[in-house]
Amino acid sequence: MNTKKICTLTLALAALTALPAYASDSINLKKADGVNGGLLYDSFLKKGEVSAKFSNAHNIDVAAIKDKYDFFRCKQCHGWDRIGTEGYYIGRKPKAGKRPNVSSVNLLDSAKKMSAHEVFDKIKKPVNGRSLSTDLTKYDPAGNSRPGDAMPVYGEIFNDSEIWDLVKFVKEDGEDYRNYYVMDLKGVYPNGKVKFAEIGKGGDAANGHKIYAKDCASCHGADGTDIDIKGKSAGEFTRKKTYELAHKVKFGQPGTDMFGTPLSIKEMNDLHKALADKATYPDMKKP
Numbered sequence: 001m002n003t004k005k006i007c008t009l010t011l012a013l014a015a016l017t018a019l020p021a022y023a024s025d026s027i028n029l030k031k032a033d034g035v036n037g038g039l040l041y042d043s044f045l046k047k048g049e050v051s052a053k054f055s056n057a058h059n060i061d062v063a064a065i066k067d068k069y070d071f072f073r074c075k076q077c078h079g080w081d082r083i084g085t086e087g088y089y090i091g092r093k094p095k096a097g098k099r100p101n102v103s104s105v106n107l108l109d110s111a112k113k114m115s116a117h118e119v120f121d122k123i124k125k126p127v128n129g130r131s132l133s134t135d136l137t138k139y140d141p142a143g144n145s146r147p148g149d150a151m152p153v154y155g156e157i158f159n160d161s162e163i164w165d166l167v168k169f170v171k172e173d174g175e176d177y178r179n180y181y182v183m184d185l186k187g188v189y190p191n192g193k194v195k196f197a198e199i200g201k202g203g204d205a206a207n208g209h210k211i212y213a214k215d216c217a218s219c220h221g222a223d224g225t226d227i228d229i230k231g232k233s234a235g236e237f238t239r240k241k242t243y244e245l246a247h248k249v250k251f252g253q254p255g256t257d258m259f260g261t262p263l264s265i266k267e268m269n270d271l272h273k274a275l276a277d278k279a280t281y282p283d284m285k286k287p
């Protein structure tokens with residue numbers, strides 16, 4: 001055999017061994033549950049209990065993580081809008097021993113550009129990742145912020161199927177805030193501020209009222225005040241935490257009866273528009 005033939009053979013062999021990996025990537029992505037990915041992104045523990053389809057396959061000490069949970073929640077570092085320090089979390093300050101810095105990564109756009117395999121690897125074993133065994137009590141944003149700010153090595157927490165659910169969520173199923181409102185950012189992280197405009201872009205409030213009556217009122221009440229959301233009504237939550245509503249509606253609230261409601265972008269805008277109306281969905285009465 002001449003060198004050329006050997007080269008061709010080696011290339012063919014390399015292609016053969018590479019193929020199954022990529023083929024299985026697309027199968028894994030197709031099989032994955034993006035709604036569960038959204039719930040895991042939000043919170044895989046609730047009140048210290050396992051929530052969503054989180055199997056705790058590695059038998060991690062849930063009680064030990066509970067006190068340092070903000071170092072493990074995706075949304076804490078990447079934000080609900082998944083644009084980190086360039087989004088709503090531009091003003092979310094870290095706290096010594098308690099809460100890490102928000103990441104400057106724009107996950108909303110970068111995850112779509114990367115292959116599923118790359119995203120999977122970056123979640124399972126990030127290059128500069130932080131192991132579960134890291135002592136986070138010494139975290140101090142002023143002097144000792146690494147490795148607390150680093151992305152956790154989620155291969156120590158989730159099994160592969162859960163990581164695929166997360167890949168599906170960040171690549172395909174996550175909401176894109178740009179569909180629902182405009183943000184006016186002022187200043188820089190961590191001292192920035194955000195104002196929302198055009199909440200429920202071009203939405204039809206009348207149709208939003210119908211969606212609310214059909215999908216939400218049975219639990220939250222006709223005017224959104226039956227469930228006390230840490231002192232807020234459903235309308236008040238929408239007006240103040242606009243960046244969180246679409247995620248909660250689509251994926252549900254982990255560890256509670258609130259399941260996700262699949263709505264089109266137009267319907268989601270209609271709902272935002274309706275809930276922005278303070279006369280119909282008033283703030284919670286303060287005691």
Ligand code: HEC
Pocket residue numbers: 040041070071072073074075076077078100103104105106107110111119122123126127128148149150151152154166170
């Ligand atoms: C403690 C903060 C923190 C938490 C919690 C966290 N991340 Fe990250 N993440 C980061 C940082 C910082 C980077 C940038 C890493 C780097 O480039 O070295 C990053 C990068 C990524 C990337 C790669 C993005 C890119 O453009 O290369 C993905 C994907 C990702 N995170 C997904 C997730 C998911 C999903 C979760 C939850 C399961 C999560 N992250 C939780 C801090 C965090």
Ligand code: HEC
Pocket residue numbers: 212215216217218219220227228229230234237238244245248249253256257258259261
């Ligand atoms: C089956 C009952 C049920 C339905 C249906 C339901 N919710 Fe909820 N919702 C809840 C419960 C329970 C909570 C959790 C309250 C808590 O955390 O204490 C909640 C929480 C929320 C939150 C707060 C999330 C947070 O971060 O704390 C919002 C916003 C919300 N619901 C809006 C809606 C909207 C809009 C709809 C309709 C699309 C809806 N819900 C449908 C029961 C429901």
